[in-house]
Amino acid sequence: MKIAPEGNLFILPFSVITILTVLYAWIASTTMVPSYILLLFLVFLLVFFRDPNRKCPSDENIIIAPADGKIIKIEDVDDPNIGSAVLVSIFLSVFNVHINRMPINGQFSNVKHHHGKFLAAFNHKASDENERTEILITSKIGDIKLKQVAGLVARRILCYAKPRETMELGDRLGFIRFGSRTDLIIPKHVTLKVELGQNVTGNRTIIGIYS
Numbered sequence: 001m002k003i004a005p006e007g008n009l010f011i012l013p014f015s016v017i018t019i020l021t022v023l024y025a026w027i028a029s030t031t032m033v034p035s036y037i038l039l040l041f042l043v044f045l046l047v048f049f050r051d052p053n054r055k056c057p058s059d060e061n062i063i064i065a066p067a068d069g070k071i072i073k074i075e076d077v078d079d080p081n082i083g084s085a086v087l088v089s090i091f092l093s094v095f096n097v098h099i100n101r102m103p104i105n106g107q108f109s110n111v112k113h114h115h116g117k118f119l120a121a122f123n124h125k126a127s128d129e130n131e132r133t134e135i136l137i138t139s140k141i142g143d144i145k146l147k148q149v150a151g152l153v154a155r156r157i158l159c160y161a162k163p164r165e166t167m168e169l170g171d172r173l174g175f176i177r178f179g180s181r182t183d184l185i186i187p188k189h190v191t192l193k194v195e196l197g198q199n200v201t202g203n204r205t206i207i208g209i210y211s
Contacts, residue, residue: 001046001050002050002051002052002053003046003049003050003051004049004050004051004098004099004175006049006158006175006177007045007046007048007049010045010049011042011045011046011049014038014041014042014045015042017038018035018038018039018042021034021035021038022035022038022039047095048094048095048098048178049098050097051097051099052097054170054201054202054203054204055170055203056169056170056203056204057204057206059206059209061209061210061211062104062169062206062207062208062209062210063103063104063144063184063186063190063206063207063208063209063210064101064103064104064169064170064202064203064204064205064206064207065090065101065103065194065200065201065202065203065204065205065206065207066090066100066101066102066103066146066173066182066184066202067090067092067096067097067098067099067100067101067182067200067202068090068092068096068097068098068200068201068202069090069091069092069093069096069181069182069199069200070090070091070093070197070198070199070200071088071089071090071091071194071195071196071197071198071199071200072089072090072091072122072124072181072196072197073087073088073089073124073196074086074087074088074089074192074194074195074196075087076188077185079145079185081110081136081143081145082142082143082144082145082185082186082187083187084187084188085145085185085186085187085188086185086186086187086188086190086192087127087183087184087185088183088184088185088186088192088194088207089124089127089181089182089183089184090181090182090183090184090200091122091181092176092180092181092182094178097202098175098176098177098178098180099172099174099175099202100146100148100172100173100174100175100176100182100202101170101171101172101173101202101203102137102167102168102169102170102171102173103137103144103146103169103184103207104137104139104141104144104169105139105140105166105167105168105169106137106138106139106140106144106166106167107137107138107139107164107165107166108135108136108137108138108161108162108163108164108165108166108167109136109137109138109143109163109164110134110135110136110163111133111134111135111136111159111161111162111163112133112134113132113133113157113159114131114132114133114134115131116129116130116131116132116150117129117130117131118130118131118150118151118152119151119152120151120152122181126149126151126181127147127149127181127183130149130150130151130181131149131150131157132147132148132149132150132157133147133148133157133159133174134146134147135147135148135159135161135173141186141187141189141190141210142187143187144184144185144186144187145183145184145185146173146182146183146184146185147181147182147183147184147185148174148176148180148182149176149180149181149182149183150176150180151176151178151180151181156176156177156178157174157176157180158174158175158176158177159173159174160172160173160174161173161174170203184207186207186208187210189210190208190209190210191208191209191210192207192208193206193207193208193209194206194207194208
């Protein structure tokens, strides 16, 4: 299983602590309970930071899911950058892959980090009130916006987008540690291919198509 490099900060030191705890318990003939607890948490970290190899669909004129998770909101919005648009919100539980991917080919016209609260990511207020990074992408269908939103536990948003740089469909855009939300705001002329409550897979599920 491939592990995302974003997890090394946690996995490497925790692995050392776990190994030392197991060795101490074995040498000193003491209880192994702390070792078992540490091993379970290490397994959780390995699962959380997994980095599956996924290829994008070969279809043309598509927008793909930028993250794994469950669609918890689809709503018409009036976005200050895009105008009349559709918001698609994806909630990522701690059991989802937390890598963010490019939903479309495009150039970053603006990347802005907002300090804020740490409400539970499934709370719809989180989109506008939580710690977040807003990424404006210029594409062949016009501007679209992607929000990386921190959650109740997630306190670290990693964003690899830089103004005036470009990325292609499926490229690694960022990572949010330990539970989060990813919002995608797209023009209304895009035909949605997902529905509320649907589970989506980053880099595989087609969010919408355009002509």
